[in-house]
Amino acid sequence: xxxxxxxxxxxxxxxxxxxxxxxxxxxxxxxxxxxxxxxxxxxxxxxxxxxxxxxxxxxxxxxxxxxxxxxxxxxxxxxxxxxxxxxxxxxxxxxxxxxxxxxxxxxxxxxxxxxxxxxxxxxxxxxxxxxxxxxxxxxxxxxxxxxxxxxxxxxxxxxxxxxxxxxxxxxxxxxxxxxxxxxxxxxxxxxxxxxxxxxxxxxxxxxxxxxxxxxxxxxxxxxxxxxxxxxxxxxxxxxxxxxxxxxxxxxxxxxxxxxxxxxxxxxxxxxxxxxxxxxxxxxxxxxxxxxxxxxxxxxxxxxxxxxxxxxxxxxxxxxxxxxxxxxxxxxxx
Amino acid sequence: xxxxxxxxxxxxxxxxxxxxxxxxxxxxxxxxxxxxxxxxxxxxxxxxxxxxxxxxxxxxxxxxxxxxxxxxxxxxxxxxxxxxxxxxxxxxxxxxxxxxxxxxxxxxxxxxxxxxxxxxxxxxxxxxxxxxxxxxxxxxxxxxxxxxxxxxxxxxxxxxxxxxxxxxxxxxxxxxxxxxxxxxxxxxxxxxxxxxxxxxxxxxxxxxxxxxxxxxxxxxxxxxxxxxxxxxxxxxxxxxxxxxxxxxxxxxxxxxxxxxxxxxxxxxxxxxxxxxxxxxxxxxxxxxxxxxxxxxxxxxxxxxxxxxxxxxxxxxxxxxxxxxxxxx
Ligand SMILES: Nc1ncnc2c1ncn2[C@@H]1O[C@H](COP(=O)(O)OP(=O)(O)OP(=O)(O)O)[C@@H](O)[C@H]1O
Ligand SMILES: Nc1ncnc2c1ncn2[C@@H]1O[C@H](COP(=O)(O)OP(=O)(O)OP(=O)(O)O)[C@@H](O)[C@H]1O
Ligand code: SF4
Ligand code: SF4
Ligand SMILES: [Mg+2]
Ligand SMILES: [Mg+2]
Numbered sequence: 001x002x003x004x005x006x007x008x009x010x011x012x013x014x015x016x017x018x019x020x021x022x023x024x025x026x027x028x029x030x031x032x033x034x035x036x037x038x039x040x041x042x043x044x045x046x047x048x049x050x051x052x053x054x055x056x057x058x059x060x061x062x063x064x065x066x067x068x069x070x071x072x073x074x075x076x077x078x079x080x081x082x083x084x085x086x087x088x089x090x091x092x093x094x095x096x097x098x099x100x101x102x103x104x105x106x107x108x109x110x111x112x113x114x115x116x117x118x119x120x121x122x123x124x125x126x127x128x129x130x131x132x133x134x135x136x137x138x139x140x141x142x143x144x145x146x147x148x149x150x151x152x153x154x155x156x157x158x159x160x161x162x163x164x165x166x167x168x169x170x171x172x173x174x175x176x177x178x179x180x181x182x183x184x185x186x187x188x189x190x191x192x193x194x195x196x197x198x199x200x201x202x203x204x205x206x207x208x209x210x211x212x213x214x215x216x217x218x219x220x221x222x223x224x225x226x227x228x229x230x231x232x233x234x235x236x237x238x239x240x241x242x243x244x245x246x247x248x249x250x251x252x253x254x255x256x257x258x259x260x261x262x263x264x265x266x267x268x269x270x271x272x273x274x275x276x277x278x279x280x281x282x283x284x285x286x287x288x289x290x291x292x293x294x295x296x297x298x299x300x301x302x303x304x305x306x307x308x309x310x311x312x313x314x315x316x317x318x319x320x321x322x323x324x325x326x327x328x329x330x331x332x333x
Numbered sequence: 334x335x336x337x338x339x340x341x342x343x344x345x346x347x348x349x350x351x352x353x354x355x356x357x358x359x360x361x362x363x364x365x366x367x368x369x370x371x372x373x374x375x376x377x378x379x380x381x382x383x384x385x386x387x388x389x390x391x392x393x394x395x396x397x398x399x400x401x402x403x404x405x406x407x408x409x410x411x412x413x414x415x416x417x418x419x420x421x422x423x424x425x426x427x428x429x430x431x432x433x434x435x436x437x438x439x440x441x442x443x444x445x446x447x448x449x450x451x452x453x454x455x456x457x458x459x460x461x462x463x464x465x466x467x468x469x470x471x472x473x474x475x476x477x478x479x480x481x482x483x484x485x486x487x488x489x490x491x492x493x494x495x496x497x498x499x500x501x502x503x504x505x506x507x508x509x510x511x512x513x514x515x516x517x518x519x520x521x522x523x524x525x526x527x528x529x530x531x532x533x534x535x536x537x538x539x540x541x542x543x544x545x546x547x548x549x550x551x552x553x554x555x556x557x558x559x560x561x562x563x564x565x566x567x568x569x570x571x572x573x574x575x576x577x578x579x580x581x582x583x584x585x586x587x588x589x590x591x592x593x594x595x596x597x598x599x600x601x602x603x604x605x606x607x608x609x610x611x612x613x614x615x616x617x618x619x620x621x622x623x624x625x626x627x628x629x630x631x632x633x634x635x636x637x638x639x640x641x642x643x644x645x646x647x648x649x650x651x652x653x654x655x656x657x658x659x660x661x
Contacts, residue, residue: 018486049490049518098516099431142610147349151391156375181515182430184375184545185589189601196599211518212546214591218598238597255519257526257548259590261571270520276474 005036005072006173006205007060007093012069012079014055018278027277029055031229032069037173040203042196044216044237046252047226048274053209054098056226057175060207061095062086074172091121094166098177098209101158104150110136110161111146117168135164140190156183163191167198175207180215188212192219213256217241224311225249228275228285235310245310245317247290268324284315291324292316334405336507336539337363337386342399342410344378344385344563353611355381356563357619359399360637363507368533368540370550370571372586373560374608379543380430381563383509385410387425388417404506423452426505428513432492435499436484442468442495443480449499467498470528472521490517497525504536511543522546526553547590551575556643559583562608562619567651569644579640579651582620618648626650 014030030052037043045053058064060071062078071079078089094117097103104113114135115128133143139160150158159182166174174195180188196219198204210216216223217237224234225248233246244250251268258265270289275281281288287297296315304313344356355378363369371379384390386401386409401409407420421427429435437445446464453460461480468476471494473487484492493516500508510529514522526549533540544550550557550571557574559567559582567580578584585604587593594601606623609615617632618624624631630649638651 016486047518049493049516049521050488051518054488099433101431102433140607142607144350144610152346152348154376154380159375178516182375182512182545184373184377185547185586185591186602186604187375188545189589189591189603192601193603211516211522212591213519214548214594218591218594218601252519255523256592257519257523257546257552259547259551259575259587259592261551261575263551267523274472274474276478278475278478 004039006039006074007037007207008070008072009036009056009060010034010070010072012056012059012071013067014052014059014064015067025278028067028229028280029277030059030066033226033229033231034069035224035231035234037205037207039172039205040199041222042199042206042208042220044220044223045207045209045226046211046213046216046223047232048228048248049211050274051226052229053226054177055229057095057177057207057209061093061175062089063095087121091117091169092171093173093175094169094171096162096166096174096176096179098181101150101153104158104161106150108149109146110141110148110150110153113150113161114146114164114168117165121169123169131168135168138167139164139194140187156187159183160187160191163194170202171204172202173205173207175209177209178211179208180210180212188215195219213241213253225252228277228280230285230313231304231311232286232314233310233312235312239310243318243320245312246286246314247292247318248286250318250322251291266323284313286314292318292322334365335362335402336365336404337541338400338402338405339382339386340400340402342382342385342401343397344381344390345395345397346391347393347395348612351612354563354614355394355611356385357614359560359563359565361558361565361568363539363541364556365539366533366537367555368530368542368553370554370557371541371543371560372545372547372550372557374562374586375545376608377560378563379560380511382560383427383511383541383543386509387421387427388412388414422449422505423503424505425507425509426500426503428493428496428500428508428510430512430515432496432516433484435496436492438484441481441483442487446480446499446502449502453503463502464498467502468495470532471495471498472524473498490521493517494521494525497529501532501536505538507539507541508533509541509543512545513542514544514546514549522549523552529553547575547587548592559586562614563611564619564647566620566648567644567646569640570642573640573642573644577644577654579638579644579646579654580620580648581624581626583646585623620648 012033015026018025059066111132132146220237223237223240224231227248233249254268283299284297287293302313302315342359346353396410450460465476473479554571561582567583589602618635621627621631635649637647
């Protein structure tokens with residue numbers, strides 16, 4: 001699929017122990033995911049909340065141990081590295097966290113926060129005040145902000161501080177978990193344009209996780225859609241958006257709210273119950289909510305097909321513009 | 334009756350470099366049984382407004398004037414803190430941008446949901462059932478089992494839905510929601526909006542709904558308040574704001590929505606320029622340094638122009654739509 005991958009994720013699983021009272025159980029937060037990201041490419045991860053996007057991002061960044069699979073970054077296996085060996089890798093791959101305020105230590109000033117990456121990596125010979133000024137300007141914050149503490153920032157300002165930290169060391173790959181949540185559309189545009197400029201100038205690759213499908217449509221080269229810890233569909237963004245083949249993708253795209261109070265929505269509604277990871281549905285894991293489910297779907301898990309650059313896990317891929325047969329109650333197993 | 338009436342509210346923070354005027358002459362109503370959306374620039378003072386309502390301004394913040402009247406009787410700017418504590422939660426509930434603000438990381442979800450009901454006369458079992466019912470309403474799988482789990486064991490989106498369930502459990506008169514759907518995927522976001530609408534009608538409460546997602550605002554809200562740099566620059570019904578915006582900031586904001594870009598573009602539209610330093614507010618129009626339509630007359634504070642039917646905009650040319658260059 002690709003020519004020059006900077007990141008290669010193969011069959012990665014992440015399991016979490018759960019339960020008490022001596023019962024030892026585990027759930028798969030990520031249940032076998034493979035993808036590649038090329039240099040200079042923007043790869044979007046979208047999907048159900050709780051589908052494992054953050055867990056997958058943390059695994060790639062070495063913050064979360066994986067239970068199976070492999071992760072290769074710049075031709076080096078990184079999933080087995082100990083924290084010491086991981087440190088230089090983190091210079092090349094930075095992470096923007098989902099929670100903007102919570103991920104900033106409350107007792108550090110903005111100036112200290114944006115230059116912390118230099119101190120963590122022991123980079124000397126730079127004037128940290130100048131660096132703070134450069135970074136704050138780059139993300140559109142007044143330099144007078146360097147003496148502020150996180151609680152004195154609005155959500156959007158905290159987010160920009162997060163971007164400044166992520167780009168401080170000129171990484172080759174940025175993993176951005178909801179980089180524009182909490183930003184107004186103008187500042188959101190600024191942050192995305194900034195990341196895009198860096199991508200063009202430095203050949204930066206990006207993995208962007210977001211629920212904002214309008215954003216994904218504009219900025220991502222390829223998009224993968226997650227459901228219960230797996231990719232149900234992945235492909236070129238344009239194609240996935242114009243002709244979703246997996247029913248979950250189609251439902252997701254049809255739900256996207258539009259800024260028009262008089263818009264009538266022709267939505268594909270899904271039954272409410274999101275299955276538990278403790279009791280994954282049999283067969284196709286989406287069959288409990290899928291408007292197109294057939295009886296085969298309840299016991300026979302679809303293989304992942306790869307056709308024309310599209311990855312899809314469904315027995316009955318949708319034709320473009322397909323509508324649900326009728327909005328029926330789900331076929332419960 | 335108006336659930337919440339905010340009149341000429343002014344709030345400032347003291348900072349090393351002098352006072353920061355975070356809210357200036359803010360006025361609007363949250364009528365009974367209506368959902369009022371608040372939109373605006375990041376940092377325009379939405380959270381400050383909420384904190385002022387709740388009596389939770391940071392230590393360096395103060396209310397310098399104006400009034401916040403709740404249910405026609407409680408003046409929140411001067412309410413004794415004991416009375417405020419009684420209102421906060423049962424009568425004025427909140428859901429914040431960051432669900433961890435509402436959730437205690439070291440207490441199980443079930444225990445927290447029981448604690449909220451401490452005033453209720455229900456038995457412990459009934460309270461538990463009520464908690465399960467609320468979690469099911471917001472689509473937490475295995476609701477009963479979820480009660481025994483701790484917040485970190487849920488995804489970001491699940492935590493947000495749990496926070497919504499907790500806020501609505503006591504059937505408040507006013508729900509203040511600060512970006513409650515930001516962490517949800519589109520299908521859950523739409524479901525949550527519909528759910529909020531349903532619950533709002535069932536409970537008969539009013540909602541103040543803050544969001545940067547203009548699509549969600551358009552779909553959910555009855556009225557919209559547009560804020561910029563601590564001022565309400567425009568307010569009206571959702572159709573007035575989205576289809577006939579009269580303040581140049583509102584028009585520019587709507588144009589920046591990536592949802593309005595029909596062609597796929599790597600370079601998204603933005604509003605050039607910076608928000609002014611709130612410690613040194615300009616004497617005239619707050620948007621003047623970024624406004625394409627600025628003229629000499631804008632160096633005096635612009636009046637709140639009444640365009641009719643409750644539509645108000647703080648701009649000298651708000652009553653001449655042909656001049657605002659607005660493309661709705
Ligand atoms: N430390 C943990 N222990 C147990 N379960 C966990 C833990 N962290 C995450 N999970 C579970 O793993 C699943 C995936 O969570 P994750 O946070 O990766 O989802 P997500 O796709 O990022 O969701 P969102 O869009 O809501 O942020 C969820 O079911 C979550 O409850
Ligand atoms: N405790 C404080 N001390 C000093 N300044 C503050 C304090 N709290 C907020 N501010 C400033 O007041 C202004 C309004 O902040 P507020 O958090 O209310 O914005 P917001 O509209 O909620 O933004 P966002 O959309 O990003 O959440 C910002 O300029 C912010 O930096
Ligand atoms: S395999 Fe069946 S249940 Fe699964 S997504 Fe396809 S049609 Fe729906
Ligand atoms: S008052 Fe003047 S500067 Fe302000 S928004 Fe109107 S035209 Fe622009
Ligand atoms: Mg997440
Ligand atoms: Mg805020």
